[in-house]
Amino acid sequence: MSTATVTKATLLKDLRMEWRSKDAINSMLFFSLLVVVIFSFAFNPTAEESRLIAGGLIWVAFLFAAVVALNQTWARELRNQVLDAYRVSPAPANALFLAKALGNFLFVVVLEVLMAPLFVVFYQLRSVGPVWQLIVIALLGTWALVVNGTFFAALSIRTRSREIMLPLILFPISIPALLAMVDATTSILTGDSSPNFWMKMLLVYDVVFTAVCLLLFESVLNAE
Protein backbone atom coordinates (compact mmCIF):
# COMPACT_ATOMS: atom_id res chain seq x y z
CA MET A 1 0.00 0.00 0.00
CA SER A 2 1.37 3.39 -0.86
CA THR A 3 1.59 6.23 1.60
CA ALA A 4 -0.88 8.30 -0.38
CA THR A 5 -3.58 5.60 -0.36
CA VAL A 6 -3.32 4.99 3.36
CA THR A 7 -3.17 8.69 4.15
CA LYS A 8 -6.27 9.34 2.09
CA ALA A 9 -8.21 6.44 3.58
CA THR A 10 -7.36 7.39 7.16
CA LEU A 11 -8.03 11.07 6.56
CA LEU A 12 -11.41 10.38 4.97
CA LYS A 13 -12.33 8.06 7.83
CA ASP A 14 -11.43 10.73 10.39
CA LEU A 15 -13.28 13.43 8.49
CA ARG A 16 -16.37 11.24 8.19
CA MET A 17 -16.30 10.46 11.90
CA GLU A 18 -15.90 14.11 12.72
CA TRP A 19 -18.69 15.05 10.28
CA ARG A 20 -21.05 12.66 12.04
CA SER A 21 -20.11 13.39 15.64
CA LYS A 22 -18.76 16.97 15.37
CA ASP A 23 -17.06 16.36 18.72
CA ALA A 24 -13.78 18.11 18.05
CA ILE A 25 -15.13 21.12 16.19
CA ASN A 26 -17.94 21.77 18.68
CA SER A 27 -15.71 21.60 21.71
CA MET A 28 -13.09 23.79 20.03
CA LEU A 29 -15.67 26.34 18.94
CA PHE A 30 -17.27 26.64 22.34
CA PHE A 31 -13.89 26.73 24.04
CA SER A 32 -12.53 29.54 21.89
CA LEU A 33 -15.80 31.45 22.23
CA LEU A 34 -15.33 31.29 25.99
CA VAL A 35 -11.76 32.52 25.63
CA VAL A 36 -12.90 35.46 23.48
CA VAL A 37 -15.52 36.48 26.04
CA ILE A 38 -13.22 36.03 29.04
CA PHE A 39 -10.39 37.98 27.40
CA SER A 40 -12.66 40.89 26.58
CA PHE A 41 -13.82 40.99 30.22
CA ALA A 42 -10.26 40.69 31.45
CA PHE A 43 -8.77 43.44 29.27
CA ASN A 44 -11.82 45.50 28.25
CA PRO A 45 -9.94 47.05 25.33
CA THR A 46 -10.83 50.04 23.14
CA ALA A 47 -10.66 49.59 19.36
CA GLU A 48 -7.15 51.08 19.25
CA GLU A 49 -5.83 48.95 22.10
CA SER A 50 -7.40 45.79 20.78
CA ARG A 51 -5.55 46.20 17.49
CA LEU A 52 -2.33 45.98 19.48
CA ILE A 53 -3.27 42.96 21.57
CA ALA A 54 -5.56 41.09 19.15
CA GLY A 55 -2.69 39.11 17.56
CA GLY A 56 -1.89 37.64 20.95
CA LEU A 57 -5.51 37.00 21.94
CA ILE A 58 -6.44 35.30 18.68
CA TRP A 59 -3.49 32.93 18.67
CA VAL A 60 -3.66 32.08 22.35
CA ALA A 61 -7.35 31.26 21.90
CA PHE A 62 -6.63 29.06 18.86
CA LEU A 63 -3.69 27.39 20.58
CA PHE A 64 -5.79 26.44 23.60
CA ALA A 65 -8.67 25.33 21.40
CA ALA A 66 -6.37 23.26 19.20
CA VAL A 67 -5.12 21.37 22.28
CA VAL A 68 -8.72 20.29 22.91
CA ALA A 69 -8.93 18.68 19.45
CA LEU A 70 -5.37 17.33 19.49
CA ASN A 71 -6.02 15.49 22.73
CA GLN A 72 -8.81 13.54 21.05
CA THR A 73 -6.69 12.61 18.02
CA TRP A 74 -5.38 9.28 19.22
CA ALA A 75 -7.83 8.46 21.99
CA ARG A 76 -10.31 6.52 19.88
CA GLU A 77 -7.57 4.63 18.07
CA LEU A 78 -6.29 3.44 21.42
CA ARG A 79 -9.68 2.33 22.69
CA ASN A 80 -10.22 -0.49 20.22
CA GLN A 81 -6.56 -1.44 19.79
CA VAL A 82 -6.55 0.19 16.37
CA LEU A 83 -3.01 1.36 16.94
CA ASP A 84 -1.84 -2.18 17.67
CA ALA A 85 -3.55 -3.39 14.51
CA TYR A 86 -1.89 -0.59 12.60
CA ARG A 87 1.51 -1.56 13.97
CA VAL A 88 1.30 -5.11 12.69
CA SER A 89 -0.13 -4.05 9.32
CA PRO A 90 2.29 -3.30 6.46
CA ALA A 91 0.94 0.26 6.12
CA PRO A 92 3.63 2.94 6.44
CA ALA A 93 3.60 4.66 9.84
CA ASN A 94 4.05 8.12 8.39
CA ALA A 95 0.85 7.76 6.37
CA LEU A 96 -1.08 7.49 9.61
CA PHE A 97 0.73 10.49 11.03
CA LEU A 98 0.15 12.61 7.94
CA ALA A 99 -3.55 11.74 7.89
CA LYS A 100 -3.95 12.69 11.54
CA ALA A 101 -1.99 15.92 11.11
CA LEU A 102 -3.93 16.90 7.99
CA GLY A 103 -7.21 16.11 9.74
CA ASN A 104 -6.31 18.28 12.71
CA PHE A 105 -5.13 20.99 10.35
CA LEU A 106 -8.51 21.02 8.62
CA PHE A 107 -10.39 21.09 11.93
CA VAL A 108 -8.38 24.03 13.24
CA VAL A 109 -8.65 25.91 9.93
CA VAL A 110 -12.43 25.48 10.00
CA LEU A 111 -12.40 26.75 13.57
CA GLU A 112 -10.38 29.79 12.52
CA VAL A 113 -12.69 30.57 9.61
CA LEU A 114 -15.70 30.42 11.91
CA MET A 115 -14.09 32.35 14.76
CA ALA A 116 -12.36 35.11 12.78
CA PRO A 117 -15.57 37.12 12.11
CA LEU A 118 -16.42 36.92 15.80
CA PHE A 119 -13.02 38.33 16.76
CA VAL A 120 -13.51 41.15 14.25
CA VAL A 121 -16.91 42.00 15.71
CA PHE A 122 -16.07 41.64 19.40
CA TYR A 123 -12.77 43.51 19.25
CA GLN A 124 -13.73 45.99 16.49
CA LEU A 125 -10.74 44.97 14.43
CA ARG A 126 -9.76 46.64 11.22
CA SER A 127 -6.53 45.77 9.50
CA VAL A 128 -4.16 48.51 8.38
CA GLY A 129 -1.86 46.14 6.49
CA PRO A 130 -2.76 43.71 3.68
CA VAL A 131 -5.29 41.09 4.79
CA TRP A 132 -4.13 38.32 2.44
CA GLN A 133 -0.92 38.06 4.43
CA LEU A 134 -3.01 37.18 7.49
CA ILE A 135 -4.29 34.15 5.61
CA VAL A 136 -0.76 33.00 4.78
CA ILE A 137 0.25 33.43 8.42
CA ALA A 138 -2.83 31.56 9.61
CA LEU A 139 -2.09 28.59 7.34
CA LEU A 140 1.62 28.44 8.17
CA GLY A 141 0.99 28.99 11.87
CA THR A 142 -1.78 26.42 12.10
CA TRP A 143 0.40 23.80 10.49
CA ALA A 144 3.21 24.68 12.92
CA LEU A 145 0.91 24.09 15.91
CA VAL A 146 -0.84 21.05 14.49
CA VAL A 147 2.11 19.06 13.16
CA ASN A 148 3.95 19.15 16.49
CA GLY A 149 0.68 18.88 18.38
CA THR A 150 -0.29 15.67 16.59
CA PHE A 151 3.12 14.21 17.28
CA PHE A 152 3.13 15.19 20.94
CA ALA A 153 -0.42 13.92 21.35
CA ALA A 154 0.94 10.53 20.27
CA LEU A 155 3.59 10.88 22.99
CA SER A 156 1.25 12.06 25.71
CA ILE A 157 -1.37 9.38 25.02
CA ARG A 158 1.15 6.91 26.43
CA THR A 159 1.70 8.74 29.69
CA ARG A 160 -0.20 8.52 32.95
CA SER A 161 -1.90 11.93 32.89
CA ARG A 162 -2.70 12.05 29.19
CA GLU A 163 -4.65 15.23 28.80
CA ILE A 164 -2.47 17.39 31.02
CA MET A 165 0.72 16.18 29.40
CA LEU A 166 0.10 17.55 25.89
CA PRO A 167 0.21 21.29 26.64
CA LEU A 168 3.16 20.77 28.99
CA ILE A 169 5.34 19.41 26.22
CA LEU A 170 3.77 21.25 23.26
CA PHE A 171 3.87 24.84 24.55
CA PRO A 172 7.62 25.18 25.26
CA ILE A 173 8.57 23.85 21.82
CA SER A 174 5.91 26.02 20.15
CA ILE A 175 7.10 29.29 21.68
CA PRO A 176 9.00 30.45 18.57
CA ALA A 177 6.06 29.61 16.31
CA LEU A 178 3.63 31.39 18.60
CA LEU A 179 5.94 34.39 18.80
CA ALA A 180 6.13 34.50 15.01
CA MET A 181 2.34 34.22 14.56
CA VAL A 182 1.54 36.84 17.17
CA ASP A 183 4.13 39.33 15.99
CA ALA A 184 3.30 38.87 12.32
CA THR A 185 -0.43 39.29 12.99
CA THR A 186 0.13 42.38 15.11
CA SER A 187 2.44 43.95 12.55
CA ILE A 188 -0.19 43.47 9.82
CA LEU A 189 -3.08 44.73 11.95
CA THR A 190 -1.19 47.85 12.98
CA GLY A 191 0.66 48.21 9.66
CA ASP A 192 3.75 49.29 11.61
CA SER A 193 6.29 46.85 10.28
CA SER A 194 6.75 44.14 7.71
CA PRO A 195 5.82 40.57 8.72
CA ASN A 196 8.21 39.09 6.14
CA PHE A 197 10.81 37.90 8.62
CA TRP A 198 8.17 36.11 10.70
CA MET A 199 6.60 34.49 7.64
CA LYS A 200 9.95 33.08 6.63
CA MET A 201 10.54 31.96 10.20
CA LEU A 202 7.22 30.12 10.26
CA LEU A 203 8.04 28.46 6.96
CA VAL A 204 11.42 27.28 8.30
CA TYR A 205 9.75 26.08 11.51
CA ASP A 206 7.14 24.15 9.50
CA VAL A 207 9.67 22.49 7.22
CA VAL A 208 12.09 21.58 10.02
CA PHE A 209 9.50 20.14 12.37
CA THR A 210 7.53 18.31 9.69
CA ALA A 211 10.79 16.60 8.78
CA VAL A 212 11.57 15.74 12.42
CA CYS A 213 8.04 14.41 12.97
CA LEU A 214 8.19 12.17 9.91
CA LEU A 215 11.64 10.97 10.92
CA LEU A 216 10.65 10.00 14.45
CA PHE A 217 7.00 8.97 14.22
CA GLU A 218 7.67 5.35 13.40
CA SER A 219 9.84 4.92 16.51
CA VAL A 220 7.15 6.47 18.67
CA LEU A 221 4.35 4.39 17.14
CA ASN A 222 6.30 1.22 17.77
CA ALA A 223 7.50 2.16 21.26
CA GLU A 224 6.93 -0.72 23.62
Next chain:
Amino acid sequence: MKPLSLAFVLFTIVLLGFSTYQALFVAPTEQTMGDVQRIFYYHAPTAWVAGLCFFVNFLASIVYLWKRSLDADALALASAEVGVVFCTIVLITGPIWARPVWGIWWTWEARLTSTLVLWLIYVSYLVLRRFAAGSQTPVLAAALAIFGFVDVPIVYMSIRWFRTQHPQPVIAGGEGSGLDPVMWHAFLWNLLAFTCVGIVFITLRYRLQKLENELEAEHARLALAGGTR
Protein backbone atom coordinates in the same frame (compact mmCIF):
# COMPACT_ATOMS: atom_id res chain seq x y z
CA MET B 1 33.56 4.16 43.78
CA LYS B 2 36.50 3.29 41.55
CA PRO B 3 39.82 4.86 42.58
CA LEU B 4 40.17 6.68 39.27
CA SER B 5 36.82 8.45 39.55
CA LEU B 6 37.43 9.15 43.26
CA ALA B 7 40.66 10.83 42.23
CA PHE B 8 38.77 12.85 39.65
CA VAL B 9 36.21 13.98 42.24
CA LEU B 10 39.00 15.06 44.60
CA PHE B 11 40.74 16.85 41.73
CA THR B 12 37.48 18.65 40.91
CA ILE B 13 37.01 19.77 44.51
CA VAL B 14 40.55 21.15 44.70
CA LEU B 15 40.16 22.79 41.30
CA LEU B 16 36.87 24.38 42.36
CA GLY B 17 38.53 25.79 45.47
CA PHE B 18 41.39 27.17 43.43
CA SER B 19 39.13 28.71 40.78
CA THR B 20 36.97 30.31 43.46
CA TYR B 21 40.10 31.81 44.98
CA GLN B 22 41.07 33.09 41.53
CA ALA B 23 37.65 34.63 40.97
CA LEU B 24 37.28 36.26 44.37
CA PHE B 25 40.83 37.35 45.23
CA VAL B 26 43.14 37.26 42.23
CA ALA B 27 40.97 38.72 39.48
CA PRO B 28 40.97 42.55 39.58
CA THR B 29 37.80 44.44 40.49
CA GLU B 30 35.92 45.59 37.42
CA GLN B 31 36.05 49.37 36.93
CA THR B 32 32.40 50.31 36.47
CA MET B 33 30.51 47.38 37.97
CA GLY B 34 32.68 46.73 41.02
CA ASP B 35 32.75 43.48 42.93
CA VAL B 36 29.37 42.34 41.64
CA GLN B 37 31.02 41.62 38.30
CA ARG B 38 32.73 38.62 39.93
CA ILE B 39 29.49 36.70 39.50
CA PHE B 40 30.56 36.52 35.87
CA TYR B 41 33.05 33.79 36.85
CA TYR B 42 30.12 31.58 37.84
CA HIS B 43 27.42 32.82 35.48
CA ALA B 44 29.23 32.22 32.19
CA PRO B 45 30.83 28.84 33.07
CA THR B 46 27.53 27.43 34.35
CA ALA B 47 25.82 28.56 31.14
CA TRP B 48 28.51 26.74 29.18
CA VAL B 49 28.05 23.56 31.22
CA ALA B 50 24.25 23.72 30.79
CA GLY B 51 24.71 23.98 27.03
CA LEU B 52 27.17 21.11 27.09
CA CYS B 53 24.73 18.95 29.07
CA PHE B 54 21.91 19.59 26.61
CA PHE B 55 24.21 18.70 23.74
CA VAL B 56 25.17 15.44 25.46
CA ASN B 57 21.46 14.80 26.01
CA PHE B 58 20.81 15.28 22.29
CA LEU B 59 23.63 12.94 21.25
CA ALA B 60 22.65 10.30 23.81
CA SER B 61 19.03 10.44 22.63
CA ILE B 62 20.09 9.85 19.02
CA VAL B 63 22.32 6.96 20.11
CA TYR B 64 19.42 5.51 22.07
CA LEU B 65 17.03 5.63 19.09
CA TRP B 66 19.70 4.11 16.91
CA LYS B 67 21.13 1.37 19.16
CA ARG B 68 18.31 1.06 21.72
CA SER B 69 20.87 0.90 24.51
CA LEU B 70 19.50 1.64 27.97
CA ASP B 71 22.89 3.06 28.92
CA ALA B 72 22.50 5.80 26.34
CA ASP B 73 19.09 6.54 27.81
CA ALA B 74 20.59 6.71 31.31
CA LEU B 75 23.16 9.20 30.01
CA ALA B 76 20.42 11.25 28.33
CA LEU B 77 18.46 11.43 31.59
CA ALA B 78 21.55 12.24 33.66
CA SER B 79 22.69 15.03 31.35
CA ALA B 80 19.21 16.55 31.11
CA GLU B 81 18.83 16.67 34.89
CA VAL B 82 22.28 18.16 35.44
CA GLY B 83 21.67 20.57 32.55
CA VAL B 84 18.44 21.81 34.12
CA VAL B 85 20.26 22.34 37.44
CA PHE B 86 23.00 24.39 35.77
CA CYS B 87 20.50 26.28 33.64
CA THR B 88 18.62 27.14 36.84
CA ILE B 89 21.84 28.49 38.33
CA VAL B 90 22.31 30.65 35.21
CA LEU B 91 18.77 31.99 35.54
CA ILE B 92 19.34 32.80 39.23
CA THR B 93 22.81 34.32 38.98
CA GLY B 94 21.77 36.40 35.95
CA PRO B 95 19.15 38.51 37.77
CA ILE B 96 21.44 38.87 40.82
CA TRP B 97 23.99 40.43 38.49
CA ALA B 98 21.45 42.39 36.46
CA ARG B 99 19.79 44.13 39.40
CA PRO B 100 22.77 46.30 40.46
CA VAL B 101 24.16 46.71 36.94
CA TRP B 102 21.09 47.25 34.75
CA GLY B 103 18.78 48.32 37.60
CA ILE B 104 16.25 45.58 36.83
CA TRP B 105 15.99 41.92 37.78
CA TRP B 106 14.72 40.71 34.48
CA THR B 107 14.22 41.93 30.95
CA TRP B 108 12.67 40.12 27.98
CA GLU B 109 15.83 40.34 25.99
CA ALA B 110 17.22 37.82 23.51
CA ARG B 111 19.63 35.76 25.54
CA LEU B 112 17.66 35.85 28.79
CA THR B 113 14.46 34.84 27.05
CA SER B 114 16.21 32.13 25.03
CA THR B 115 17.71 30.68 28.19
CA LEU B 116 14.34 30.71 29.90
CA VAL B 117 12.71 28.93 26.94
CA LEU B 118 15.58 26.43 26.89
CA TRP B 119 14.96 25.78 30.58
CA LEU B 120 11.22 25.32 29.94
CA ILE B 121 11.89 22.83 27.14
CA TYR B 122 14.13 20.65 29.27
CA VAL B 123 11.86 20.86 32.29
CA SER B 124 9.07 19.59 30.03
CA TYR B 125 11.42 16.76 29.01
CA LEU B 126 11.87 15.81 32.67
CA VAL B 127 8.10 16.06 33.26
CA LEU B 128 7.48 13.71 30.33
CA ARG B 129 9.99 11.25 31.71
CA ARG B 130 8.28 11.31 35.08
CA PHE B 131 4.80 10.72 33.67
CA ALA B 132 5.57 8.28 30.89
CA ALA B 133 4.76 4.70 31.71
CA GLY B 134 7.41 2.04 32.00
CA SER B 135 9.42 0.69 29.12
CA GLN B 136 8.29 3.17 26.47
CA THR B 137 9.69 6.12 28.43
CA PRO B 138 13.13 6.12 26.72
CA VAL B 139 11.68 6.25 23.19
CA LEU B 140 9.21 9.04 24.00
CA ALA B 141 11.86 10.98 25.89
CA ALA B 142 14.44 10.59 23.14
CA ALA B 143 11.96 11.88 20.55
CA LEU B 144 11.15 14.92 22.67
CA ALA B 145 14.87 15.54 23.31
CA ILE B 146 15.48 15.75 19.56
CA PHE B 147 12.57 18.16 19.13
CA GLY B 148 13.92 20.26 21.98
CA PHE B 149 17.43 20.49 20.64
CA VAL B 150 16.27 21.26 17.09
CA ASP B 151 14.13 24.03 18.55
CA VAL B 152 17.05 25.79 20.25
CA PRO B 153 18.47 27.63 17.20
CA ILE B 154 14.94 28.55 16.07
CA VAL B 155 14.16 29.94 19.51
CA TYR B 156 17.38 31.91 19.47
CA MET B 157 16.80 33.31 15.96
CA SER B 158 13.23 34.31 16.65
CA ILE B 159 13.95 35.96 19.95
CA ARG B 160 17.00 37.76 18.61
CA TRP B 161 14.63 39.70 16.38
CA PHE B 162 13.91 41.80 19.46
CA ARG B 163 16.48 44.30 20.60
CA THR B 164 19.22 43.01 22.77
CA GLN B 165 20.23 44.41 26.15
CA HIS B 166 22.62 41.64 27.17
CA PRO B 167 26.25 42.67 26.66
CA GLN B 168 27.67 41.74 23.30
CA PRO B 169 30.02 38.77 23.47
CA VAL B 170 32.97 40.01 25.52
CA ILE B 171 35.24 37.26 24.33
CA ALA B 172 36.12 37.59 20.63
CA GLY B 173 33.50 40.31 20.26
CA GLY B 174 35.54 42.55 17.98
CA GLU B 175 37.21 45.94 18.62
CA GLY B 176 37.16 47.29 22.14
CA SER B 177 36.00 44.03 23.66
CA GLY B 178 38.13 41.71 25.71
CA LEU B 179 39.04 40.82 29.21
CA ASP B 180 41.99 41.81 31.32
CA PRO B 181 44.50 38.90 31.11
CA VAL B 182 44.13 38.18 34.83
CA MET B 183 40.36 38.07 34.46
CA TRP B 184 40.87 35.72 31.54
CA HIS B 185 42.84 33.37 33.76
CA ALA B 186 40.23 33.41 36.50
CA PHE B 187 37.51 32.84 33.92
CA LEU B 188 39.29 29.90 32.29
CA TRP B 189 40.01 28.27 35.65
CA ASN B 190 36.34 28.53 36.52
CA LEU B 191 35.32 27.24 33.12
CA LEU B 192 37.52 24.20 33.67
CA ALA B 193 36.35 23.71 37.25
CA PHE B 194 32.67 23.90 36.43
CA THR B 195 33.06 21.62 33.43
CA CYS B 196 34.63 19.07 35.79
CA VAL B 197 31.78 19.57 38.27
CA GLY B 198 29.32 18.94 35.44
CA ILE B 199 31.17 15.78 34.41
CA VAL B 200 31.21 14.52 38.02
CA PHE B 201 27.48 15.15 38.46
CA ILE B 202 26.56 13.52 35.16
CA THR B 203 28.76 10.50 35.93
CA LEU B 204 27.27 9.99 39.38
CA ARG B 205 23.70 10.41 38.12
CA TYR B 206 24.44 8.10 35.20
CA ARG B 207 25.71 5.37 37.53
CA LEU B 208 22.70 5.77 39.78
CA GLN B 209 20.37 5.39 36.80
CA LYS B 210 22.24 2.31 35.61
CA LEU B 211 21.84 0.77 39.06
CA GLU B 212 18.13 1.55 38.97
CA ASN B 213 17.85 -0.07 35.53
CA GLU B 214 19.67 -3.16 36.80
CA LEU B 215 17.42 -3.31 39.84
CA GLU B 216 14.34 -3.10 37.65
CA ALA B 217 15.64 -5.83 35.34
CA GLU B 218 16.31 -8.00 38.39
CA HIS B 219 12.77 -7.45 39.68
CA ALA B 220 11.38 -8.38 36.27
CA ARG B 221 13.55 -11.51 36.20
CA LEU B 222 12.40 -12.57 39.66
CA ALA B 223 8.77 -12.04 38.72
CA LEU B 224 9.24 -14.11 35.57
CA ALA B 225 10.93 -16.84 37.58
CA GLY B 226 7.55 -17.41 39.16
CA GLY B 227 7.99 -15.91 42.59
CA THR B 228 4.44 -15.29 43.80
CA ARG B 229 4.73 -13.87 47.25
